[in-house]
Amino acid sequence: MVFGRSLTESRLISSANYVRTELPTRIAHRIRDMQRLPYAVVTNPHLRDVYELYYDAFDLFRRVREIKTLEDNERFCGELTKMLRAHLTVIPKLTIGMLECSDLMPADxxxxxxxxxLRSRISRRVIAEQHLALTETFHADWFQPGTPLSESEFIGEIFLKCVAKDVIERCGHAVRDLARSANGPDVQIPEIKVEGHLEATFPYILGHLEYIIGELLRNSVQAVIDHHRQHDKADTPPPPVEVTICEAQKHVIIRISDRGGGIPRDMLPYLWSFAKGSKVRSQRLENLVQVPLMAATLQELRVDGNFTGLQDGKPGSAASSASSLSPLSSRPPNLRLGMGLPLSRVYAEYWAGSLELHSLEGYGVDAFLQISKLGNKNEQLATRAAMDAV
Structure with a gap:
């Protein structure tokens, strides 16, 4: 946001050099993490592919010379775009590899x-996509260098006035369409009711918020449908999914409540785990094989391929760039990957927020998403020393 508030050529080049020096450093830490894995784990073919992607990216970016001109930046942005596209295979390959190696390492x-x-991956994509978005803004016909972008709705990928109610309603519409596609036209779909502080706004990257809200609503809507169907209540409409927005001075809390029967007790230990236990491992592997690319955005849940994020077409956004906010991957509507909750928590915590679930078995679930409202939090890898751990 600092680079973009009053964007000039020198600031754009400074942003490019920040990305140029930061990416290889962060990738190097992750390569070292993979090198520390047991030999039997790191030689898994899926994890080996991820390792090679990371090493190729590190080798590429460490050779990039200092960026001094707009032409240098254009070439650099081309390399960034290629890297973002190539790394869309990382999440499925990483998850498949982890599942296949789950007997070789402790689950924790x-x-x-x-x-x-994944947290490091988010950080790198945010850095890269923000720079691509600022470059796109700088070259847009409407832009005048030095114009304060803080008066517009976007600074690069960052939506300054993200209205919680609008995002929830947009995600809710997409999720209900998805549920109708997955369960058939005759199934009753629960309403999604939004109440509370409906005017609450905060700065955020829309694709991340849409993914979290989309996964939570998807889980709640499907749970209500299944619970309602099991109890033979065809003559009565299913209970609604209730979303409450609470705005405090420093944060916004979004509570999503459903009456979908709650989470089975034997699943609670695996709720935030990517491993999920041996019972469902084979099914998850079969499902993940069908998802070769994954950007981890709500757009992957679209039914007809026409769903686009709220930011599309707005000045200053990077809707047309090859970012993780674009619908670059496909996923059948009824395909459950079992990683929505843990990945949503990684997104939430990266932006200094939190995600918690409270389940009443036999009744329903309350999910609490806390979002930092002020928009002045550092990413949760704030210092160079902390990067060893994150």
Missing amino acids: ELDRFMSTL
Whole structure:
């Protein structure tokens, strides 16, 4: 946001050099993490592919010379775009590899490794995509160098006035369409009711918020449908999914409540785990094989391919760039990957927020998403020393 508030050629080049020096450093830490894995784990073909992607990216970016001109920046942005596209295979390959190696390492170590890699992946994509978005803004016909972007709705990928109610309603519409596609036209779909502080706004990257809200709503809507169907209540409409927005001075809390029967007790230990236990491992592997690319955005849940994020077409956004906010991957509507909750928590915590679930077995679930409202929090890898761990 600092680079973009009053964007000039020198600031754009400064942003490019920040990305140029930061990416290889962060990638190097993750390569070292993979080198520390047991030999039997790191030689898994899927994890080996991820390792090679990371090493190729590190080798590429460490050779990039200092960026001094707009032409240098254009070439650099081309390399960034290629890297973003190539790394869309990382999440499925990483998850498949972890599942296949789940007997070779303790589950808590695997989860810690996955969370670290995914949090670092978010950081690198945010850095790269923000620079691509600022470059696109700088070259847009409407832009005048030095114009304060803080008066517009976007600074690069960052939506300055993200209205919680609008995002929830947009995600809710997409999720209900998805549920109708997955369950058939005759199934009653629960309403999604939004109440509370409906005017609450905060700065955020829309694709991340849409993914978290989309996964939570998807889980709640499907749980209500299944619970309602099991109890033969065809003559009555299913209970609604209730979303409450609470705005405090420093944060916004979004509570999503459903009456979908709650989470089975035997699943609670695996709720935030990427491993999920041996019972569902084979099914998850079969499902993940069908998802060769994954950007981890709500757009992957689209039914007809026409769903686009709220930011599309707005000045200053990077809707047309090859970013993780674009619908670059496909996923059948009824395909459950079992990683929505842990990945959503990684997103939430990266932006200094939190995600918690409270389940009443036999009744329903309350999910609480806390979002930092002020927009002045550092990413949760703030210092160079902390990067050893994150």
